[in-house]
Amino acid sequence: MYSSQLCSIIAVIQNLLLAAAQDVPGQPIENDWAPEPFTDFTKNILFYREADAVNWHTLYARTLQLPNESLLITWENYPAEPPLVNHPIWKSDDGGATWYNYSQIEDQVNGWGLRFQPFLYTLPIDFGGYPAGTILAAGVSCPFSLEGGVWIELYASTDLAKTWTFVSHVAYGVGPETIANGDKALWEPFIVLYNNQIVIFYSDQTDPAHSQKLVHKTTDNLVTWSDAAPDVAFARQADRPGMTTVAHIESTDKWIMTFEYCGVGGCRVHYKVADSPLLFDAAEATELHTNDTSLTTGTSGPYVIWTAHPDRDDGSGLIIISASNREWVFVGEDDADPEGWKRVETNHWSAYSRSLRVVMIKGKKKLLYANGGNFGPGYLNSVACAVQPIPR
Ligand SMILES: *[C@@H]1O[C@H](CO)[C@@H](O)[C@H](O)[C@H]1NC(C)=O
Ligand SMILES: *[C@@H]1O[C@H](CO)[C@@H](O)[C@H](O)[C@H]1NC(C)=O
Ligand SMILES: *[C@@H]1O[C@H](CO)[C@@H](O)[C@H](O)[C@H]1NC(C)=O
Helix, strand or coil, rough: HHHHHHHHHHHHHHHHHHHCCCCCCCCCCCCCCCCCCCCCCEEEEEECCCCCCCCCCEEEEEECCCCCCCEEEEEEECCCEEEEEEEEEEEECCCCCEEEEEECCCCCCCCCCCCCCCCCCEECECCCCCCCCEEEEEECCCCCCCCCCCEEEEECCCCCCCCEEEEEEEEEECCCCCCCCCCCCCCCEEEEEEEEEEEEEEEEEECCCCCEEEEEEEEECCCCCCEEEEEEEECEEEEEEEEEEEEECCCCCCEEEEEEEECCCEECCCCCCCCCCCCHHHHCCCEECCCCCCCCCCCCCEEEEEEECCCCCCCCCCCCCCECCCCCEEECCCCCCCCCEECCCCCCCCCCCCCEEEEECCCCEEEEEEEECCCHHHHHHHEEEEEECCCC
């Protein structure tokens, strides 16, 4: 049965994470304070898992900023079903200090729910009949049983995330939606605009030659999608690269992708740099490690961003990478030099696939961290955020 199989897989993952997680303190189940509006803070819990929640209760938080500086957050949410799970949208109008339930992205086509890995993206240009400013939301839809099929879905909102409409199916697997080698599952969509195409990256278990590989599809109309093209696929069938995130290094016009390399790579974070986000397949994979004498690596669930350097005016910037088992972040220069990643403390909890976003708070550039908890016992999980100066 799926649940016992999934439990044993989860146990394996937990052991992997625990083994690698020497510096992951437990996240407290509750806190009783809220930061002052529009200030810097860490460890701000904004949503407590529901009392009847199942699985991981909450996981995998993703954010977005609206044009007037309000913030949005979504996450995997696991209340008992029915009703079907959806991707909640909560909003903050005070710089992330307090948040309220704003809307939710519901499955409008499959009758399965929106279950895994939400991702939010603002269209910077008119595209596919949608005006600039439209918010796109990708996510994974599959049944509660995890059997019977899985879609990566695209939804859109033209009213700043208040209401959502189904746009298209991006990719299909027959399932079951588990991480067992051979199950035809899909995970973790990530959206980028490149060269007048929307690109969706995701993890793909549908090719029997690879337990899992990383691929992308492109569209010029949000409705019809290209075939999947590989970004990372290792020769060893059992190897599992996973969890693509991508950033544009504006100063060099290059692109960086991070991923976890499970299998022989022990889920340690790796990255590739290429001239185009469509050309990662041919690029060399590099293992990420700090440039102090410890050569410390990071494990699982990476998230990469690039931002112009807050203290320079020459156009150069910083690449910032978070890993699931580290509270601190890796910060590197625009050349992504393998020996140039310094460890910078955040004073914020780690989380499974903690996300990073550069935001403007009262006109000042800050880094918003979003946590959905860890991939362990769900009762420890809640949704939390931090707003901090750009680490450097
Ligand atoms: C953004 O606009 C909304 C709606 O007018 C408002 O409620 C909210 O406070 C604004 N956000 C900020 C950060 O001013
Ligand atoms: C948000 O509010 C709606 C409508 O009241 C409710 O159905 C939903 O469960 C709430 N979402 C969360 C995550 O609490
Ligand atoms: C580590 O890399 C940073 C650049 O990201 C550099 O400033 C620093 O000097 C390097 N540290 C060591 C010990 O090489």
